[in-house]
Amino acid sequence: xxxxxxxxxxxxxxxxxxxxxxxxxxxxxxxxxxxxxxxxxxxxxxxxxxxxxxxxxxxxxxxxxxxxxxxxxxxxxxxxxxxxxxxxxxxxxxxxxxxxxxxxxxxxxxxxxxxxxxxxxxxxxxxxxxxxxxxxxxxxxxxxxxxxxxxxxxxxxxxxxxxxxxxxxxxxxxxxxxxxxxxxxxxxxxxxxxxxxxxxxxxxxxxxxxxxxxxxxxxxxxxxxxxxxxxxxxxxxxxxxxxxxxxxxxx
Amino acid sequence: xxxxxxxxxxxxxxxxxxxxxxxxxxxxxxxxxxxxxxxxxxxxxxxxxxxxxxxxxxxxxxxxxxxxxxxxxxxxxxxxxxxxxxxxxxxxxxxxxxxxxxxxxxxxxxxxxxxxxxxxxxxxxxxxxxxxxxxxxxxxxxxxxxxxx
Numbered sequence: 001x002x003x004x005x006x007x008x009x010x011x012x013x014x015x016x017x018x019x020x021x022x023x024x025x026x027x028x029x030x031x032x033x034x035x036x037x038x039x040x041x042x043x044x045x046x047x048x049x050x051x052x053x054x055x056x057x058x059x060x061x062x063x064x065x066x067x068x069x070x071x072x073x074x075x076x077x078x079x080x081x082x083x084x085x086x087x088x089x090x091x092x093x094x095x096x097x098x099x100x101x102x103x104x105x106x107x108x109x110x111x112x113x114x115x116x117x118x119x120x121x122x123x124x125x126x127x128x129x130x131x132x133x134x135x136x137x138x139x140x141x142x143x144x145x146x147x148x149x150x151x152x153x154x155x156x157x158x159x160x161x162x163x164x165x166x167x168x169x170x171x172x173x174x175x176x177x178x179x180x181x182x183x184x185x186x187x188x189x190x191x192x193x194x195x196x197x198x199x200x201x202x203x204x205x206x207x208x209x210x211x212x213x214x215x216x217x218x219x220x221x222x223x224x225x226x227x228x229x230x231x232x233x234x235x236x237x238x239x240x241x242x243x244x245x246x247x248x249x250x251x
Numbered sequence: 252x253x254x255x256x257x258x259x260x261x262x263x264x265x266x267x268x269x270x271x272x273x274x275x276x277x278x279x280x281x282x283x284x285x286x287x288x289x290x291x292x293x294x295x296x297x298x299x300x301x302x303x304x305x306x307x308x309x310x311x312x313x314x315x316x317x318x319x320x321x322x323x324x325x326x327x328x329x330x331x332x333x334x335x336x337x338x339x340x341x342x343x344x345x346x347x348x349x350x351x352x353x354x355x356x357x358x359x360x361x362x363x364x365x366x367x368x369x370x371x372x373x374x375x376x377x378x379x380x381x382x383x384x385x386x387x388x389x390x391x392x393x394x395x396x397x398x399x400x
Binding site: 050051052053054055059062084087088089122123124125126129130131132166169170172173174177184185186187188190191192193201202203205206 | 256259260262263266267270271274275278282285286287288289290308344345346347348349352355370371372373374375376377378379380381382383384385386
């Protein structure tokens with residue numbers, strides 16, 4: 001009986017209608033949380049955190065670069081897991097989440113690469129090098145763009161969903177490679193500053209604003225992902241009764 | 252679990268595991284090309300090809316930086332803790348280039364084993380500290396601690 005109830009919950013979660021009705025109320029709170037966290041983190045990090053002994057003020061781009069890269073990687077797993085659940089359980093909502101995650105992830109990856117280039121010029125002395133970290137990050141951007149393009153290449157949504165899910169799943173191999181590239185190989189990019197297993201090598205006065213920015217990016221990610229998924233659900237289910245009811249209600 | 256779903260689950264796991272294994276084997280086979288630069292000990296061991304544009308990376312040995320008084324010419328040594336490599340360079344060094352910090356140099360090996368670089372990049376580390384904290388630690392330039400590469 002318990003098992004049955006758990007599965008019932010899982011299937012209800014997979015219903016586009018249930019998701020649409022439930023998440024509408026979350027959006028303003030997520031928007032508020034991300035606005036507060038991002039504003040606090042940005043003012044704190046850019047205005048009040050001390051400058052770095054070696055890099056001076058140029059290190060401050062870390063407050064955009066690291067959170068964007070974090071979410072670019074985490075978002076890829078969300079996309080791939082969405083694809084896997086969609087493939088196994090044929091869950092419409094799961095595929096919609098996967099498709100919604102692709103452009104968000106692509107933009108975050110681009111931000112990470114772009115801010116990294118801007119950071120590289122004053123510190124390393126170059127905008128770009130083909131080391132393992134930067135190249136694997138560029139491959140991540142191409143994977144995201146590949147999922148977007150593949151999704152638009154098929155006339156039938158179900159076929160597109162399956163193709164995207166397969167590409168997303170195959171691409172998951174790149175995530176541990178990106179993460180460990182700075183440890184496995186000689187790279188120009190420095191190793192990770194924030195480590196789960198040992199103390200972070202950043203002064204607390206610089207670390208707390210960074211954590212605030214990361215939390216803000218997570219909230220912002222959740223907000224944009226849910227909002228985008230809702231739009232995709234309306235587009236995909238426009239023939240159904242619940243969409244008509246939902247749209248009439250919102251008018 | 253429904254047999255059809257179970258089958259698809261196995262298929263998904265198969266897909267992820269085997270594509271990961273394939274990429275793993277490829278990167279393992281190409282491991283020598285995955286490194287962005289050679290360590291100085293690879294030069295000492297003769298693993299680095301001559302007559303090719305190559306990159307070397309290591310910690311700039313404290314006390315080794317010699318600047319010419321009348322030009323941009325500079326000579327320094329980089330080390331990975333096991334071997335040293337002499338580098339000559341005649342352009343402007345990046346701001347973060349410093350003794351005890353890592354650098355990545357690109358150029359050609361000369362007959363005497365010196366590397367004539369046409370590009371020098373500073374490789375900064377993953378530590379961030381305010382100036383006062385860094386001063387209080389009296390951080391003297393050193394290449395100890397894994398040679399910082």
